[in-house]
Structure formats: C-alpha cells, structure tokens
Amino acid sequence: MTEKLYYWAENLENYTSDNDKETNNYEVIEIKRLNFFIGKNNAGKSRFLRNLFQNTQGQQIYNSLQFRKLQAFTNHLIHSNQYNNHTYFTHFINTVEQIKPSNIGSANSNFSNSLNYLSRFGQLSSLYTNNNKSQAETTFSQEIEQNLNPIFTNPKFYIPILRGMRPVTDLDEKYPYIERAQKDYFKNQNKFNHENIITGERLYHELKVHLLGKPQQRELIKQYEEKLSQYFFDNETVTLIPYIGKDDNGHDNDVVHIKIGEDDQFPIHKLGDGLQQAIILTYEAYIKSKDKEGNTEIHAFFIEEPELHMHAGMVRQLMNFYLNETPHYYFFTTHSNHLLDMADESDQVMIQKFVKQPKKEDPTKFDFKIYRCDRDRDLLASLGVRPSSVYLANCTIWVEGITDRLYITKYMEKYLSELESSNVELYKKYRRFMPNYHYTFVEYAGSNLVHWCFSDDYADQLEDKGLSAKAVASEMLLIADGDIQGKADRVHVLKSELKKENYIILECKETENTLPKDSIIRIAQKKFSKMKSKTKQGFNIEKLKEINSLDYFDHKDYGIGKLLDDQIRNPRTSAEKTAFADGTGVGTIKYKLDFCREIIKYFDENPDWEMTPKAKDLCIRIFKHIEKCNSN
Template identity: 50%
Template sequence: MAEKLYYWAENLENYSSDIDEETPFSIEIKKLNFFIGKNNSGKSRFIRNLFSAPKHTIQDFSFPDLTNHFSDLKSAVEKYKGSTIYIGSASSGDSYYTLLKFINGVLDFPLFPRSKYKENYLNNIKKISDSKIDYTNILEVKTNEIKNFVNNYETKIKFESSKFYIPILRGMRPVTDDENKQPYIERAKKDYFPEKKSTTEKPEKPKFGSHNIVTGECLYYELKVHLLGEPEQRDLIKSYEEKLSQYFFDNEHVSLIPKHDQDVVNIKIGSEKQFPISQLGDGLQQAIILTYEAFIKNVDENGNKQVHAFFIEEPELNMHAGMVRQLMNFYLNETNHYYFFTTHSNHLLDMVDESDEVIIQKFVKQPIDADRKEFDFKIYRCDRDHELLSSLGVRPSSLYLANCTIWVEGVTDRMYLSKLMQKYIQVLGSSSDSKDKKNAERYKSFMPNFHYAFIEYAGGNITHWSFLDDYPTKEEALEFLQNSKGLTAKAITKNILLLADGDNEGKAERLLEWRDELKENVYTLPCKEIENTLTASIIYKACLIKFMGIKKASAQITLSSDTQNKLTQKGFARDKDKFDIEKLNASINFISAEGIGKIIDDTIRIDNSVTSPPRLFSDASGTIDDKVSFCEICKVLMTYEDWDLTEPAKSVCEKIFNHITTCNT
C-alpha cells in the first residue's frame, strides 16, 4: 500500500515537522513509531497531546491524496469539450465548466487537514457522479475507479477506536493499602491531564482514568475478572500466557494467578513453585504491563478485531536490550494496534531495516530568539541518520551482548539468511512431526542481538582475524597487531559460527586453519555463495523484475499487490538488447560452484560465441552484479510471495539454529 498515514493533534504550538513545506503540522506514522531526542526536547509532551487530543484521530489526517486520480479525470473530461454534458437531468452551455469546477474543487483544495479534504471530496464526487457526457460513460468509469480506490484504501487501513497512555510511573505491586486506589494513575491525571470541574450538578464521566491510563496497578483485578468470567475470557488469558511464554520465558509454561487473600499477582513458570510477581525481575514485570492490555484489547467482547493507539513512555525501562527487541516483535506480530514511544534506547534503531512498519522521528529543541526564552520543537524523519546515536548519547564504542555470533561475508548474506531462517521456522511449524513443531516454537523465541547476532566479515578481510582462544601477552600485543592476523575475534565475541562461501574450498590452507581453530563451528556452503541457495522461482522473478521493470514483469508473472506496490516504490527497471529474458525459466538449477550471475547471463545471452561475451547480471567473478539491488528485490519477493526452501538452504538454517540452541541452553 503506497499511501502513507499521518497524525497530529490540537494544542501543539511551536511544534512542526519536516515532511514538506506545505504540511508542517503532521508527521508520517507507521505501526511502531519511535520518538527520540535529548532530554527536554519535547517528546513526552508531544505524545501526551496526541493521546489527550479530543477531536483528531489518525483517520482525520490519513485520507488518501487523490490529486493524480482527479487530474486523470480532468484530462478525460477536457477531451469532450463541446459535447452535451448533463448535470442531473439538465444540460446547459455552462455544464462543461460547472463539471470542471467540481473536479477542481478537489484538485485545488488543501490536503491538510485531511478531514476537511475528505469532506470536500465527498461533496464533489457526488456532484460529479450526477453528471454525464453524451455518447460516453467516461465519467461513470473514472468516478467508479476513484471510489473503488478510496474504498480499498479505507478497507485496508484499520484505524484506532480508543487511545491508551502508559506513563513511566508504572508497576504491578500496590503502593498503598487503601482499596480502590491507584496512586500512579491519579498522579498521571494530576500532572498531565487535569480535568476541569463540572459546571452541572450531574458529574461528567472522567476523560482519563483506569479505562485509558495503563500503569499495571489494575492488573490483579483485571485478571480476576477474566479468570472468573466467561469461557471466552479464560481462553483469552490462556492465549496471552502462551504468548508470554513464547516471547519472554523461553517457552516455559507460564500461569498468572490473582491469588485469593493477596493484593499482588502470583506467577508460576514451568515446574517452579508459584511465587508473588514481586519476586520476578523488574524487567519481566514491565514486559507483562506493556503487553497485557495490548493483547487483551486485540478483540472486543464479540470477537471482532480491534485497533487502538498506545502512547508509551520509555518502553525499555528496566529491560535488557534483547527483551526490548522481543517486546517490539510482540507488538508487530501479535497485536493490531499503533504504538507511539518516547525512547532513549539505541537498540531499537536497526528495526527500521527489519520491518516496513517501523519509523523513527527525532525531536530537536531550537531557541526562537537570542534570549533563549521561547523555543520551537522540530521533528525530523531520520530512519538511517547517524546523528541519531549522538541524540541518544551513544558513543562509537559498543558491547557485544549476544550469547553467540554468526559470521557472514556481507550485508546481503545477513539479509538472505534472516529470510531463510523465518521460512525454515514456518516449514517446521507446519510439519506433522511433533519434534519439528516443538523446535519451531523454540526457534521463534530466539531474539536477534540477545540469543544471537550476525557479524559481517567483508570477504577477504576474514584473513585478518584469528579465531584462537589464546591471547597475546602484554609484551606480544603490539607485534601481534602488526601481523597479518592482528585481530582476535574471541576478544570481542564468544561462541562463533563461521559461514563460508563454497568457493573457499579452493583455498584449502585457509579452510584447514579455520577448522583447526573453530572445529565444527565452520560451515562451508555446498555452492559458490548464499544466492545459490535461493529457490529458482525467486531468482527467476527477481531477474524479470530487474530486466523489465515491475510493470512489465507483473504482466508476465503473477505477483501479489503488496510485492508490486513495494517494488514500484523502489523503481526497479532494466532493458538490454544483447539478452533475451524469455530464455530464462523457473526450473534452472542454481545450486552450483558457479555464481548465479554467470548462470543467468549464460542462459539469456543471445550470442555466447563471442570472444568477450557481454555481462548483464554478473560481475567478473560470476557472482550477481549489484548485489544489494538484487537482494532488495528478493527480500520483497521472499516476504510476500510463495516459495520453497532448497535443501542447501535448509541445511544452513539447521546449522545456524543448532548453534544458537547450543549456546543458549
């Protein structure tokens, strides 16, 4: 879906965004929205305004921009100048200009606020629908196209029906013995959302309270209501406990118990004895607070899907970096909602590369005048801005926190392997073998940057690394660094699995050395490189898209609408006259010691008899040329299309997951 979503709120004086000059009062949003910046940069006040704004919702700002559609309609109508045009049942000499006025009514209307734009669209489209050009149904066809586009757009996007705010002040343990008191909620109301006293005798329902401010204080009572309620309510808690187990407790069975004669939730993990939640680590308590309401609110009492907006302060509070990542995976995979976070965690930044549903906005506080008494708050979209690290106070030095590492040759290897690993889990999960299903559940719980991490060794640079356990002495250190193998891998990371391309088999001395140092933790691909392990159908579709462009390719092969939309945005297209792409098919065997670029070129080249045959998809070594671009196409195809794992892909995934399992047992 190419259309973007936007959001803003009332009472945001001195705030503006950098979307474009015409729309400074809106921000682009996605499912997970991270707001970062230095302390006192305006992040928290911003999300509180979004939460407390009584009028505006995402719908008000996210109606689609119809400029292109109405421009096409205008061009079509202008071709029929002089024809008889009816508006309703009447026609006149001015009907042509009246009809253009209706069309221009949408084209000339400002896009923001989109609630007014939508209202203007509805008014004008009705008038256009009542019009007709003699001898043609052009208006009906074009108008229906626009209506269908709008209907499909609004059907695809489910907007929030309620808003919830989770402040920093939160916890599952009561802080007062007074019944029916929630001090954290009361404090949040008093500090952030004070309500005016009612001027009528009949008290108004409070706008803010336990129904929309989530602090964990009410969790004991809510669990009690559900577990003592209808079967559907008990089943919902059971489903939630299963997800807690999967994401945060290494698949150990988890039970949450509002124990009688206590005021605190008890928990039972696996075969351990039941104990009060206060004995559980603060990070896991935070995970429960942050996931319970979101999961429970996925459906209403009738089982209908629900979408809400959650505004969360510092989700990383008391959590290990890997657990924060797992929390975000929970939100992405198990809930329907939109989330808005203030955060100082640098461990969430690279989620932008892993999901199209993540966006990062940076807040900057700027003085308006020299006296520095008044300030503006600027919001910048900055997904891959290295200044983000400075904004979060992160220095270049870093720690490797993962329990094991997988060393791969480059960035595309990491991207392909991530997709292959996801597919491998799906294959195991759909198996009839109970052992495979159990492994799938375990593998699904493994968190990047916690249970494992990828390290890219950049091809030939691997020769500079030593994988021995021995460290040079203080006296030997300087001389060691000056040697060809001057870097000790195990000084920065333990539990290494080294994945090597198949073309290393021709470098026996290097392989022998690696195997001597890392023993069974060296895995050599049975083919030239990771691209050779991809299924032929993905390579075939990627080649057509790269050669023809997405429009021509989608006319020849069936692609999902999500694939087409995503690749259209990326603008992939290529045309070459010395190659015939029709010679390519989806049954070619790419599992070979030759690179897939050479295999493809040799297949589609029109004349292979020339002395220096031209190359299109390959570089001089035979590997795929422009690896990153080709990988981008394959990633989209592997996300939205149906495909199968090859046997070499299964083998490398099995090796990786065995390594991760061993290092996390």
C-alpha cells in the same frame, strides 16, 4: 506492508517533518506498525507522542493526498509573502486551517471553499495543473471516507514511564500512577483515565474480571499465558492468578500471583522487574486484539521507553510479540540502540529522529525537526551509542555483510515455522532463542578476514592480524562464502585457528545462491521492468520462464547476477554487456542490498515460499550452534 499511512500531532507548534516527499508537506509523518521516536533528551519526543495519543478522531485527513498537497502549497504561499495583501488570501488561509481532524464532518465544505478562494487569486492552476476543481473535491471526499484504517477511529492507549504491578496505596479503586499521568499531562481527566491510560496497576482487577467472566474471556487469558510462555519464559507453563487470600504478613492480598512450570506460585513482585514490564506491556495489547465477538480489533498504543528494566534480547522479543501476536500500531519513545536493526529486518518498522534546534531569529526559542531515517552515525549518536559498546549475547554468528545477515535471519524464521508442524518438540526448544540475548550477528567484510585473529593468543595491534575476535565476541560460528576456496590465505585462517564446528564454508559462491529459484526470478522480472531501455537492450526477460532446474542458481563459481544475464542474453549480445551482474567477473548481483530488500519483501508477502536444501542445512547448523552455546 504496502499501505502508506500518515499521522500528525495537532496543536503542537514548531514541529516540522521531512517524511512526505510526494507533496513536501512538512506537517506529517509516515507511520507503520512499529514506530520508534529517537533523539537526545529534551528533543521533543514525548510531547509529540502524547499529543498523537490525545488526537482521538479524524487522523485519516492526513492520508488524503489532496489535503497534503493543499497544506504544503499553503505553507509555500505563506512563506513567499507574495499574496499577503490580496483580498482573498486571508480568507483562503483561515479556511484551510479549518480542515482539521477535530472537525472532519465539515472537511468537504472547507476543502471546497479553500479551492474557491485559491481560484479567486489565480493560484488554483498552480496546485492542480488541469485546473479541475470538481475532480479534486471528489477525490478528497473519497480519500477521507473510504478505506479507513481502524486506528483513526478506535480508542487509543497510552503507557507512561511511571508504571508497575505493585500497588502503592491500600485504598480500593485508587491508582496513583494513572492519577499522576492525568495531573501532569491531560487536562481533560474524564476523557483520559484508567480506560485508556495503562500503568499495570489494574492488572489484578482486569484478571479477575476475565477469569470470572464468560468462557471466551477465560480462553483469552489462557491464550495470553501461552504466548507469555513462548516469548518470555522459555516455554515454561505460565499461570497468572488474581490470588484472593492473605499474604505472608497476614494482610489481604492485592497483587497478582504467578506460577511458572512446576514451581509454587508467588507474588508478582518477586518476579524480575524486566519480566514484570513485559507483562504490563503485552497484557492489554493482547487482550484488546479481539472484540467481545472474537473479531480482530486494531488500536494504536503510545508507549514511553519500552526498554525500561529489560535486557536487550527481551526488548526484541517484545517487539516480535507486538508484530506477530497483535494487529495494533505502536508508537515508542526510546533510547535503545538494540531496536535499530529491526528497520533492516522488517518493512513494518519506522524510525523517526527528533532534533531540537534554536530558532535563527530568536535563539531562546526552539524548532523541533523530525527526520525519517533507517541507520546512520547521527542516529546512533543520538541514542548515546559509543564505539565501546560490547557484545552481550551468549554466542555470535559471523556473516560477510548485511545482506547475508538479512537472508539468514529470514531463513531462520522460515525454518522455525516449518518445525512447528514437523517437529513440535524441537520447535519449542528453538523458538525461545532471542536475538541479541541467546545469539547475535557480527558482520565482517570478506577481504578483512585475514586481519582477524581467532585463536586464544594475544593479538598485537601493530601486526596485520591485530584484531582479536575473542576479545569482542563470544562463542562464534563463522559463515564464509564458497568463493573463499580460491583464496588460500583466508581458508588457512579458518582451518588453523577455528575448530571445524565453528565455521561453515558454503558449497556455492555466496549466500544469494541459496535463495529459492522462484523468488530470484520474480524479483529479477520486477527489477528488469524498471531498468532503462539502454540497459535492457539485448536481453529478453521472458527467457527466465525457460529455467526448469530448481538448482539453476546453486552454482559454486558464479553469482546470480551472471546466471541471470547468461539466461536472458540474446545470442548476438556481447558477453561484456550486463543487466544484473555487477561487472563481467564472477557475477555478483548488482545493488545487493536493494535486491535483498526486495527478496525479503517478497518472502513477507508470500509466506508459502520454500527454502532450498542448502538454506535449510545452514539453519540446522546455526540452531545447533545456538543450542550448544545456551545449554547451561
């Protein structure tokens, strides 16, 4: 995803952000498809989330570079106190404040007037070096009027923590959870009601409307049930029924019934709480993905703690459902550490950390700081994750590091997509396996392998092999790079303490050697173009086009960094000089994680990429291992 979007919650004081490095505007956050707000309790996450939801129009203004530059410069001038007594300074500040999402219609005139006042006290050239006011005005107008993302104009939806599918009153058309949310959070109850607050209470009514409606409405419910089956019910056929009749106690039925596979249908409240939550959180999102004519429709959903009552693996499935089966943008408050890995696996994920800090001038008042982050120790601590966290998955896949995990995860996704057309039965069997539930990854450093004990024997903590693998991880499959063959101690560990089916030694140097030739070349060309002239000197990147062999990078001794350098090095260039290799030894690619992220991005943007035979063989072994460990 290359599109960069910004958002902000209006009418909230004392919130600042570090997201916009381009202009240093501290009142804007960058957003993507999945946006996680994390932080300790009372850090300001939920209040910010609800205010985002309530801002119903005009958010496109924050995606104007001209506006963000103006706003950031205004804040700079205010804090400098340099122009407080200037005649036009107050007029300038008041006019900038009028450029708000709530009055987007007058944005152009207010922007123009702001620049006029800025010019009158001699600061226009400080903001626009060429002093071109008319160009700035034209650009601003284009930025807020063209290429609008639908989430800036389409209806938004809020899912509070208080939600459930079981009615808590016998009164018709009475929805206590929605009414509670209105009373607590929304003054304008005509504007915020059952049309945009989702609690699960109206699912019975919504199902009746669709199933008794037009053919395309019934077809939409059928499609939704198929997706429910795929993501949450192990491919068992699922049918949702707004049952009309008496319940077991002779009362009129008022709850949704569900039928799973060949079992008899039963009231939804007899289903596990986690699965009920999954239905609440996915139904409206899926139904609202299409308009009445069947065209894609994009909305923003604001969801409080989606992980409630759910196993970690199911929460990950929920996020995969959102990404794969809906076009919407989502904003979550969460305390779930199991969602953090998604920032590594997809460029459509954003994590924002909220921190509450006492004001320096008055410790009884607080500032709320928002930091964009991926993964760090503070982030984990803010979620309450402690070192004693344990593995809960049914089996583990051990890889040498983060890049191996990311590559293999992407291979598994690709392998599944190919199975869908080549072997439907196997695809249905494998697609149900959820990360962090049916399996999970464990990252180990290759040199640390000898410190792990893989046998059932007790590991003495004072010995070199004092780390017991089986004490922290379930049934394992260990994947080792091919260069381990030259390290007899590590090979001995694997062969003596693990069964043959529990380890894989790659037949090439490392996982990067299993990447497709085209993807390596494309990313290498891209990275070479950004290298310094001194680094590029002595190399000719055009020589990569001369590689004809599909298995050129499939080498048992050398990494792709050296293989790239050897191909593009000019005849007179010293063999000691490198462009891609991390040193002059075995040739591992330089900046492995950065290169990996570029490859993953290339895969996402080019879904027709093809796996190499070794990558496919690796997937076959992995899925067989997962199947074996989840067969009971």
